[in-house]
Amino acid sequence: RHRPLAGRVAVVSGASSGIGAATAEHLAELGARVALLARRVERLDALAARVDAAGGTALPLAVDVTDEAAVQAAAKRVAAELGDADLVLNNAGVMLPSPVEAVATDVWRRQLDLNAGGVLNVVGAFVPQLLRSVDERGVADLVNVSSVAAFGVFARFAVYSGTKAFVSHMSRNLRAELGPRGVRVTALEPGIVGTELQDHVTDENALEWLASTRSQHEWLVPEDIATTVGFLASLPPRVNLQQLTVLPTGQV
Numbered sequence: 545r546h547r548p549l550a551g552r553v554a555v556v557s558g559a560s561s562g563i564g565a566a567t568a569e570h571l572a573e574l575g576a577r578v579a580l581l582a583r584r585v586e587r588l589d590a591l592a593a594r595v596d597a598a599g600g601t602a603l604p605l606a607v608d609v610t611d612e613a614a615v616q617a618a619a620k621r622v623a624a625e626l627g628d629a630d631l632v633l634n635n636a637g638v639m640l641p642s643p644v645e646a647v648a649t650d651v652w653r654r655q656l657d658l659n660a661g662g663v664l665n666v667v668g669a670f671v672p673q674l675l676r677s678v679d680e681r682g683v684a685d686l687v688n689v690s691s692v693a694a695f696g697v698f699a700r701f702a703v704y705s706g707t708k709a710f711v712s713h714m715s716r717n718l719r720a721e722l723g724p725r726g727v728r729v730t731a732l733e734p735g736i737v738g739t740e741l742q743d744h745v746t747d748e749n750a751l752e753w754l755a756s757t758r759s760q761h762e763w764l765v766p767e768d769i770a771t772t773v774g775f776l777a778s779l780p781p782r783v784n785l786q787q788l789t790v791l792p793t794g795q796v
């Protein structure tokens with residue numbers, strides 16, 4: 545079996561569904577030990593059991609990534625139980641489009657707190673481990689999950705898109721700081737992937753738009769993103785895919 549990630553320690557936030565769950569499982573298949581972070585612990589336990597049954601190692605950790613202390617505590621457990629993380633998929637996020645005049649400050653705040661604040665909590669807790677891993681294992685990856693929304697323009701998605709623009713541009717700037725120290729930083733920008741992300745959308749116009757794209761082209765599946773992450777992490781340490789847009793072939 546091809547195990548290019550044997551010996552590596554991966555952390556996946558938002559590992560209980562969608563892109564995070566598929567990627568965690570794939571990284572484990574490629575040989576990494578995986579730490580699974582999300583709030584729905586029964587989902588994480590089920591995924592960890594599947595990884596174990598396939599001969600891998602998984603550490604499920606019930607964490608709300610908007611809680612800085614909880615993320616720090618999770619990072620301690622990862623280092624103690626699996627070793628320092630050398631691959632972080634900073635993935636937990638939520639997409640809640642709404643018309644600006646609804647002034648839905650609660651959903652603005654949820655997106656900012658998770659998609660920007662949660663991403664920063666993960667960066668803060670795990671970058672020290674990534675830097676140590678460069679010394680220990682000669683490789684480290686920080687993969688921040690952004691979106692085509694970071695550069696695309698979609699009515700009703702202003703706040704979500706703003707959070708993703710933050711993720712993409714922060715990643716480019718972090719790369720300037722961490723790349724020379726051996727940490728590869730990637731802004732991963734998927735187009736539409738069929739996951740639970742769409743299930744949280746309540747705005748009627750956004751739902752209609754999503755349904756129309758589904759009738760126009762085949763959406764990606766989470767496994768498409770998982771294989772992409774497995775690929776970039778398997779490249780020689782000198783190669784950094786710094787920005788990666790992954791679109792459904794039919795998506796404009």
Ligand code: NDP
Nearest residue numbers: 558560561562563583584608609637691736737739740741
């Ligand atoms: P899902 O809704 O399936 O996954 C989101 C994950 O984030 C879940 O595991 C969820 O777990 C977790 N999560 C939510 N809130 C928190 C929290 N406070 N603390 C910890 N974990 C949390 O959607 P996707 O897989 O699609 O989304 C993953 C990422 O991909 C997001 O950042 C999204 O913006 C991005 N993306 C998705 C696209 C798509 O079309 N699907 C396109 C482009 C980008 P739990 O509820 O158990 O905590």
